[in-house]
């Protein structure tokens with residue numbers, strides 16, 4: 308399976324529809340995407356249909372996310388299509404191996420343990436009781452008096468008996484009968500977010516996407532990750548760089564720091580400072596989720612790094628927007 312490169316992945320994450328789907332997983336609204344059955348279309352994924360607004364694109368969308376390592380899949384079912392009309396409205400007929408009729412009767416086989424007599428259940432049933440037709444004793448307790456010894460079928464057409472019927476398919480749409488040999492089968496999967504995508508979604512990888520959009524809408528030229536050459540000759544990497552349109556070409560460098568604990572450590576401020584000291588962007592923003600440590604705050608203010616603290620991705624985006632809007636209007 309070809310793995311998507313980081314660039315391709317970013318491209319995928321940039322797709323608003325992909326973001327919508329991932330956000331459903333991340334928010335917990337969706338744990339596993341399972342199909343629902345519809346006798347007209349076969350299997351459907353209503354969540355995806357709703358996101359795409361076009362049922363015909365669902366398979367390709369899921370395939371792309373699977374190949375891009377965003378989604379992992381598990382075999383959920385195999386769907387059988389009629390080879391004549393392609394309908395998924397197909398039933399199974401258990402047929403007589405002798406004459407091919409599906410007009411067969413299935414019975415349970417019962418063995419009377421004491422005398423060893425075996426016959427179908429209806430032969431034991433008398434006046435609501437189970438009586439052995441051979442020795443006439445009553446069968447009371449399963450596994451003590453008797454046990455079930457499998458099934459036995461009888462064909463109502465040719466009257467022959469057999470234990471294993473032959474399964475065939477019947478198309479309810481065009482009434483075609485067909486066998487396993489002719490059946491069209493398709494694997495149907497359920498989908499989950501890969502551990503990798505879950506991690507990236509949680510550490511703010513996904514957050515870069517709305518930020519990219521925000522800058523692009525303002526006419527910025529955005530790179531993610533973004534590289535800047537330092538006066539030292541070192542090339543530094545930021546989570547994003549955004550260069551404004553027009554003559555001035557103001558550059559904003561953005562890093563995103565997240566912590567699963569309460570506070571982001573000041574280390575992220577220090578490492579960003581080392582980079583901006585060398586590359587001197589016009590503006591530097593550090594997005595801290597959920598909060599920056601007290602020392603980190605002091606350092607950010609000292610180093611003139613615009614600190615954006617937010618409890619989650621949406622709040623971060625809002626805070627970043629207002630932080631940058633002020634900057635844009637004053638410049």
Ligand SMILES: [Zn+2]
Pocket residue numbers: 389390391392393394478479480481482483
């Ligand atoms: Zn058919």
Ligand SMILES: [Zn+2]
Pocket residue numbers: 403404405406407408462463464465466467
């Ligand atoms: Zn038969």
Ligand SMILES: [Zn+2]
Pocket residue numbers: 419421422423424439440441442443444
């Ligand atoms: Zn008996």
